[in-house]
Amino acid sequence: DAMVIQNPRYQVTQFGKPVTLSCSQTLNHNVMYWYQQKSSQAPKLLFHYYDKDFNNEADTPDNFQSRRPNTSFCFLDIRSPGLGDAAMYLCATSRGHGTFTGETQYFGPGTRLLVL
Amino acid sequence: AQKITQTQPGMFVQEKEAVTLDCTYDTSDPSYGLFWYKQPSSGEMIFLIYQGSYDQQNATEGRYSLNFQKARKSANLVISASQLGDSAMYFCAMREARGAQKLVFGQGTRLTINP
DSSP states (O other): OOOEEEEOSEEEEOTTOOEEEEEEESSOOSEEEEEEEOTTSOOEEEEEEETTEEEEOTTOOTTEEEEOSSSSEEEEEESSOOGGGOEEEEEEEEOOOTTOTTOOOEEOOOEEEEEO | OOEEEOOOSEEEEETTOOEEEOOEEEOSOSSEEEEEEEEOTTOOOEEEEEEETTOSSOOEETTEEEEEETTTTEEEEEESSOOGGGOEEEEEEEEETTSTTOOEEOOOEEEEEEO
């Protein structure tokens, strides 16, 4: 089945130690997104790639970076995790049909990050 | 700026009853789409239903229907014959045509189905 895969499902890191979360997709979608979701809150968009074009949200801290080496994979790098970065990180994809409002985003299962 | 409001932080419903989850929105774009997602405790966001701003009829998907009242800017989700497996967080979201692929979420409603 076509899907969005995130690894690992749970990640424990130390304060200040760089960590990378990965996302892969078999949907062949043009757009890949990274969201941060803290407990009992709505997902917050960090950035997205439209093909190779990177689009950063204005309020995303510089501590968060992303790479998309090819269509299938996208990585979230947290350079120096702080305690406030503990959250669920959700990856999503969509086809990328311009202004079509009905374009659905498909989400992976998420990675829960714990910072000690 | 687009905005989504879900005013019900939590709801408790008896199994087999119908439930309505409220969502109001605000946008100046005449072309937009409204989505509902379900998020179980496992964390994955599951797409449920979509309604376009120009759609004449309310969207339906199995037990899910969307009560779209454009003049009131509301897009309530109705779940018929609720099941224990419906217990989850539910998010309303909107995408504007000019929104550069972005989906903006409401704060969510936690639905609990009691046996």
